[in-house]
């Protein structure tokens with residue numbers, strides 16, 4: 001396959017985008033050993049790095065869009081090649097040239113929607129806070145304890161709006177003074193950045209930062225590990241610092257401070273799936289498990305791949321917007337692992353994981369064999 005752009009130009013762009021890191025690679029292949037793609041089909045990050053080191057990347061090739069940014073291979077790479085940053089750089093180049101393979105094309109539409117409406121679905125910005133209207137949730141004001149930043153999926157997706165509602169109910173029961181931004185909230189921008197659209201990421205980040213500063217926000221509570229990651233680790237690039245708390249941390253604090261009492265028995269055998277951006281990228285493994293241990297009646301079991309070795313759901317790095325054919329979905333493997341562990345509930349704490357697991361659950365012969373629940377939904381049953 002021929003490159004659409006001049007090789008020399010691409011080579012220079014790759015060099016400028018982190019060529020040095022690519023050249024540190026000594027082709028040990030450890031990245032390919034741990035990559036979840038190699039459980040469902042052949043895929044080689046080692047080969048992508050090799051080609052990039054020589055400036056030979058075929059930017060129109062689908063392979064550069066495959067990485068879910070799960071964080072497994074950077075964890076194991078002996079040469080600190082930083083495959084995620086390097087892969088992102090290649091996608092940025094492809095985005096600049098407007099080169100998108102067939103199954104990546106939806107990302108163009110997503111970029112447009114994010115740019116105009118602040119969400120990937122193209123839903124009206126004005127409707128962003130509608131999930132909260134009947135729940136008595138107020139707009140955020142400076143004297144409140146914390147801002148609840150629901151994020152796109154929890155604001156608009158019909159399955160995930162139930163999680164936002166459970167969150168609001170828990171916060172109200174614990175007496176937390178909180179508010180939301182409603183239409184002033186924009187997508188955090190984490191996934192579109194990983195999908196190569198740096199300009200849209202910057203635009204979204206600036207919109208959110210302005211909204212936070214204008215309203216005197218100091219602490220932000222998030223349900224999505226992707227919002228958590230980008231607020232905590234990427235927004236500081238704009239010289240701002242907000243305290244960011246993920247719901248799993250906040251729940252544990254509320255329980256430990258005696259603000260939230262879990263009294264009702266919830267007799268469920270539960271396994272917890274570590275979302276990549278909660279676990280591997282940010283080290284939050286114990287908090288969600290500790291919350292589950294505090295729920296009366298819950299029996300916690302572990303799946304084959306857990307904590308640092310958790311199996312990605314397949315939704316990170318913008319893959320949530322790309323089509324993955326049947327037989328290649330990591331979430332199908334994860335649902336099977338949950339059943340093998342004897343769990344009746346696959347719990348997690350991330351909108352992409354829940355969306356992918358719900359799809360995989362529906363594909364089971366007996367879709368009642370397993371429930372997919374957010375941590376907050378289990379806690380709400382215990383109130």
Ligand code: SF4
Nearest residue numbers: 025027028029031077
């Ligand atoms: S693990 Fe690192 S050094 Fe080894 S092949 Fe992959 S990128 Fe290269």
Ligand code: SF4
Nearest residue numbers: 035067068070071073
């Ligand atoms: S970050 Fe994950 S999905 Fe991406 S290449 Fe590495 S192991 Fe594979």
